[in-house]
Amino acid sequence: MSKSSQNGKKHVLDVYNALVKYLNGQAITLFQEPIQETVKFIVEQFPNIINVKNKFQSDKPDQHPSLLLTLSNSKTVKVRLFSLKGTSQIQPKNIGAKSFLKKYFLLNSLQTEFNIKLEKLYRQFLIAILSKKVKDIPTYITVTELKKRVENFYPKFNNVINPIRTSFLFEVREVCFQLLKEVYNSQFEGIEHAFRELMLLDSVNIITRYTNGNKCSVDRWESNIKPGKLQLYKKGNDTIGIRSGTEALTIRFKFESGPGSSIKIATSFDTFPTENQVLLTNLKSIQKFETILNKCISNVKKNSNNAIGKCNEAMVYYQLLKEKPELKQIDDEAFITMIEKYSISVLPHTLEEIRTASKITAKNIEIYLREEFGTYEIESMQLVPDNYLIDRLDTGDLQLTLKVNGKYFDKKLSLKAIAKMGGKVTLKNPGVGTILGPQYFDIGSLQPLVDKLKCQFEEGKINHKQSLELVSASLGKNLVMAPQSNLKKGLIALLGSATAVITFYKENKCNIIEHKSIKGKIDVIPNSPTPIQTTLSWDQNSQQLSLRVKFSGGQAKGWSSLKLACEYKIEY
Known part of the structure; x- marks a missing residue:
């Protein structure tokens, strides 16, 4: 138990014991002044107390208020006690990630679903960290063993592994938001229950403030919140918010300490910005972005394809924000940082072409959303971080949270940029060892071959070129023999379920493609167009994936x- 928890427990028990004595007509002068003053305050507020219980008399103290008072009229009053030094503020609860949905949101089944996904993410998180130090990690290594090995190398977080922590917490937040979104849309009362419980709306909250000299003041903290229509929102990288007007409760995922520690949730009170504050923030972001763009100096002689893609993402985001400056940004710095980092690696005239074309792209996105949803509002938008722990198939580069007829919908867009129609777009970079496995084509594994070739390579029997050609030949052979159903499964996984938004920046055009289904027979062409490539073709050869x-x-x-x-290609 932490020191603050120990102090909190002592305060509750001291107040309880003193209150019991006071109610029994006994003196409480042996207790310190803050305890005496707290008891007097409680009795002044509720002079007809006939019984009192404290939460530590229960098997599950965390599920009960500090004190439960029974009054002479048989009514009960929940009392939460806070002992604060000086001007400190109330710190709401730190709760366990593996129990909060069940305990506060009354969602038993979704807690189970969340825990399964959390455990999968946590395993991948540990593997990603261990991979920094260890090349070959056993496939069936346990989480317990992973934690031990990770803690040997990294007992604390540092700059090397902090990006992995950021990605992990982002993905955990996304999983939780999706579940709460489903609950919100079903109009289940669990969200309101959690809001009232964690915002301390259903209890009498008594704050005892003290100084080093034990001088104190006691007061009752009451929220001005009148829960009306609650709304969900995301904040930053790892936080979910529930708000009523501008009053909000935030739920932030964090590690208890180092990378091997448990995942906790820090709750806190927040003030959601007003419409004018949101607008002002967005206008400042737009101005800052334009200033960076106008001052950008690029000295490169050749474009970086990766930088073109990143600049396109930032430009499309910027244009959407410019069109709708009233929408809420989850991270108002990401698109600015992105353009600042990558614009210097793009030729000036290309950057201007991307900027011009992004206007068309933004308008096409709005038309596409209107056709799919009819009347809608964009509640918020965010650029998604690059490095995923799990190769999730449904995540795009841009996530929009929409409100349609009072319900939340997420729309994920994969933003791509190529010079002209007919060019190739790079999609995923899956590992060779996983491509034939259950995540993609589900017909076997190339890992035994890869292990064999690695040994031959290290013995000097084959070189880089031969290794690539042998792997490609085996991949092509396996895919030629694969059933159409497996080929479709693999293609859908590689293309992803996010809507593809392709900007042709030299032609000032944009095309939006849904990869929900694969039309027609899939043909497999081994060793094409080179000995290290296998090409799949479908929809009467109008679409190809190399x-x-x-x-x-x-x-x-x-x-x-x-x-x-x-590499994906479509003929128009």
Whole structure:
């Protein structure tokens, strides 16, 4: 138990014991002044107390108020006690991630679903950290063993592994938001129950403030919140908010301490910005973005494809914000940081082409949303971080949270940019060892072959080029023999379920594509267009996906993990 928890428990028990004595007509002068004053305050507020219980008399104290008073009229009063030093503020509860949905939101089944997903993410989080130090991690290693090994290398978080923590907490937040969104749309009362409980609306909250000299004041804290229509929102990287007007409760996911510690939730009171404050923040963001863009100096002689993609993401976001400056940004710095970082790696005329084309793209997105949802409001939007712990198939580059007829909908957009129609768009880079597995084509595994080739490579029997060609040949052979149903499964997984928004920046055009279904027979063409590529073609050859085998590191690094560059092409 932490020191603050110990102090809190002592305060509750001291007040309880003193109150019992007082009610029995006994003196309480042996208790410290803050305890005496608290008891007097309680009795002044409720002079007809006939019985009192404290939460530590229960098997589950965290599920009960500090004190439960029974009055002479048989009514009961929940009392929460807070002992604060000086001008400190009430710190709401830190609660366990694996129990909060059940305990506060009354969602038993969703708690189970959340825990399963949390455990999967946590395992991938530990593997991602351990991979910084260990090349070969056993497939069936337990989470307990992973934690031990991770803590040996990283007992605390540092700059090396902080990005992995950021990604993990983001994904946990996203999982939780999706579940709460379903609950909100079903109009289940659990969200209101949690809001009232965690915002301390259903209890009498008594604050005892003290100084080092034990001088104190006692007062009753009451919220001005009158729960009306509650709304959900996201904040930052790892936080969910529930608000009533401008009064809000935030739920932030965090680690208790180091990377091997448990996941906790910190709740706190928040003030949601007014419409004018949101507008002012957005206008400042737009101005800052334009200033950076206008001052950008690029000295490169050749464009970076990755930088073009990132600049396109930032530009489309900027144009959407400019069109709707009243919408809520989840992170008002991400698109600014992105353009500042990547614009210097793009030729000036190309950057201007992307800027011009992004206007068309933003308008096409609005038309697309109107056709799909009819009347809608964009509640918030966010650019999604790059590095995922799990290769989730439903995540795009831009997430929009929409309000349609009082219900929440998430729309995920995969933003791509190529010069002209007919060019190739790079999608995912899955590992060769997973491509034939259950996540994609589900027909086997190339891992045994990869392990064999690695040994031959290290013995000097084959080189980089031969390794790539042998893997590609085996991939093509396996896919040629695969049933159409498995080919469709793999294609859908590689294309992803996010709506693809492709900007053709040299032609000032945009096309929006849904990959919900694969039309027609899928043809597999091994060794095409090169010996290290396998191409899949469908929809009367109008769409193609090329799987190119590559090493993740350069040749100077020797053997490195094998990846697949997935390049998508559509004929218009």
